Amino acid sequence: MSDNTLYDKVWDRHKVTTLPNGQDQLFVGLHLIHEVTSPQAFGMLQERDLEVARPDLTLATVDHIVPTADQSRPYSDDAAEEMMSELEENVRDAGIEFLSPETGEQGIVHVIGPEQGLTQPGKTIVCGDSHTSTHGAFGALAFGIGTSQIRDVLATQTIAMEKQKVRKIQVDGELAEGVEAKDIILEIIRRLGTEGGVGYVYEYAGEAIEDLGMEGRMSICNMSIEGGARAGYVNPDETTYEWLEQTDYFQEHPEKFEELKPYWESIRSDDDAEYDDVVHIDASELEPVVTWGTTPGQGVGVTDPIPEPEDLPPEKQDTARRAQEHMRVEPGDTMEGYDIDVAFLGSCTNARLPDLRRAAEIVEGRQVPDDVRAFVVPGSQRVQRAAEEEGLKDVFTEAGFDWRNAGCSMCLGMNEDQLEGDEACASSSNRNFVGRQGSKDGRTVLMNPQMVAAAAINGEVTDVRDLEEVVSV
């Protein structure tokens, strides 16, 4: 049993009671909602004639279905328009703040929470979306929930949960050039498996994690769920506080910052906290990781050979064989040189400003070949504006990338941005499941954003560290 970890402390502060079914009832500090998973929950609420308990602790945005090209209403896709209208009606009736595209604050739900300064250490945060784990980067306890649980939260601002075990993942050492937070988490999932985290919450710690900015920490926490852990977090520190301090919320309420800081400090895991498990990773050994298969755990260093299914644990062999057939890769080969048709820079894993900056550095002065479809979908309207102001948009468009509006886009292909046929996509997103990007024959290769940029330029998976310097004329 863990003791005195951030998880234990935040859990205890939010525990209302133990329910007759053995679960704990937890108070929810922030409920984020979007158009895909909330309408059914509002429907269930109406069926029972219940009201939204705490609209003041609820925030809505639209991300999954928004078109990223033409956003004029009504949307050309009727189903998308219906979902948007339904959300508009629900938030209006309940008095919930809605960061719609007109506000200039819209974006992927896991990008905007932190931007708004609402994602804070020691908060419980839930959303009907598995990547809610992202918010753990701030030392919040954040997890994805299903629609019936959304109903619970809307009706009571609480949630019923069982306490999990805590695994500390200690990442020491320094990252090499071209290697990023994304590679750390892909490596963790490769080693521990996509189910390795079931029943656990992950605490990410160690020098390599502390060295990361908030964006990198978010990329890691984001993919906790791909490793089976419903939540992941990093203890808050000066990096966290610096981010919070410059958000609009704390700029407007500096006194709140001073008032809350002692609480944030108090919920950090104690030095002598007890964990149910500890895992060590040496960050300095990592190289850029790319996936060769159809689960995020099927990753490999870009210069390492794709594994023989026979060399994997027995229960993974069958899945690996099917994945290699789908991806059309051969064990023993490397992923380097794997032809791609599409490059997608986006998603709640890797579409924040520093991600776009690093990718822009790679594409600057280079050209995407004609047979590659490359596009950038910023994580939020704020990211988009900032990137445009500092000239990143121009860098991308001059190199032949399409520059889009904020949304989930090809991360899951619920809008018009989809793979076609058996196209292969170098993607900065988090899931490479069959069919995920809109075509059931589509092939997704997950990698960090610099690697996506390099793949776009060469039309094939490329070790970004081998790209030659662009000689300026």
Add this chain to the structure above:
Amino acid sequence: MSREADEVEIPEVKEVTGSGIPIRGNDIDTDQIIPARFMKVVTFDGLGEFSFFDQRFDDEDEPKDHPMNEDRFQDANIMVVNANFGCGSSREHAPQALMRWGIDAFIGESFAEIFAGNCLALGMPTVTGDQETIEDLQNFVDENPDAEIDIDVADETVTYDGKTVDVTVDEGQRKALVDGIWDTTALMKANQQAISETADGLPYV
């Protein structure tokens, strides 16, 4: 404390009886169970026919080989699956779709946690057994699609073919199903006072 006027009757799920359908393979994710393109809906009604759509139909919407397309399994209400079933996204659309197709319970080697939680919220057990138990059951169901299978949630057993095998039901899930306390909205709404007190104790609320 006063009972809520909106309280709903929550049925007890002590037992599920019916016939089985085997869905083989590990790591079957929710994108396979219900592809994202069918989630552009504002209610769950009508999702059933899109369950496993891309496994069941080809590009021309012609049926492919899949147990859910076979006549002999059309009345099945117990899905027998392998390891890590329902991994991937937290979409409740997945169990909702399978429930609407006709499934009342799952027996498998293991389930993704959120998927199991979503099932519980619908009153559907996710019962687990070891690999051998599950494969035996899958083979049996394949050969005897009409045979009766009985899941005893309270006793943690599955009875079929004249024998009873041990399975596991997560402790919390078992209690919730057997005692009819799996509808958490009703359970939690009753604690209004304690909710307010907890909120008052939080510096940020």
